[in-house]
Amino acid sequence: MEIAPGAHLFPRYLTIERQHALADQCRAAIDGTVPAYVPIVRGGGRMHVRMLCLGRHWNAQTYRYETARSDFDGLPAPPLPLELRELAHEIAEHAGMNLDADVCILNYYAADGKMGLHQDKDEGPLSLAAGIPVVSVSIGDTARFLFGGLKRRDPIETITLESGDAFVFGGPARLRYHGVSRITPDTAPRELALSGRFNLTFRQSDEACRASS
């Protein structure tokens, strides 16, 4: 389903079995040896999610990618598992785009989780100029996803993201503002035994663009 040029929604892209496996993997990751944490952004505000970056770490103070979490505990970002890179590639292909992700930002939203309107623009000039997409996968509780335009004040569309949905924004949609205004507790499929929501966004940084060129 094309939401706008370059923005594609794939409702229930993942079967319940794949959602289950991914939910287990996310749960283990956020409470693993390099656990998810609540980032504090440059202005001093605490984010309303627990975040774990795989592959490369997004530093919430500098807004740059790095190998270790220098804004928090100095631990190295855990590797991005091959099967997750392949999943992101597969979803991007469905949208007619190419993605060789080297980063996955895994966010956990509790009942009061949310994320302000922002652009994903830290992956680097090569990646952004090429319109390489961000691939987003949602697992668990339903989210009210906000999808705006290229300027913060542009009109905003509300999209419901349910468990198993995939959303891709690349090309002319790559820099559109987006965020999450709320999640709806207790809406995750029962089989997942999950309270809250995981969202995984896969990205390709300039490091990966240079490595593949």
Ligand SMILES: O=C(O)CCC(=O)C(=O)O
């Ligand atoms: O949780 C979502 O659906 C969006 C996450 C997001 O905007 C981000 O990680 O940049």
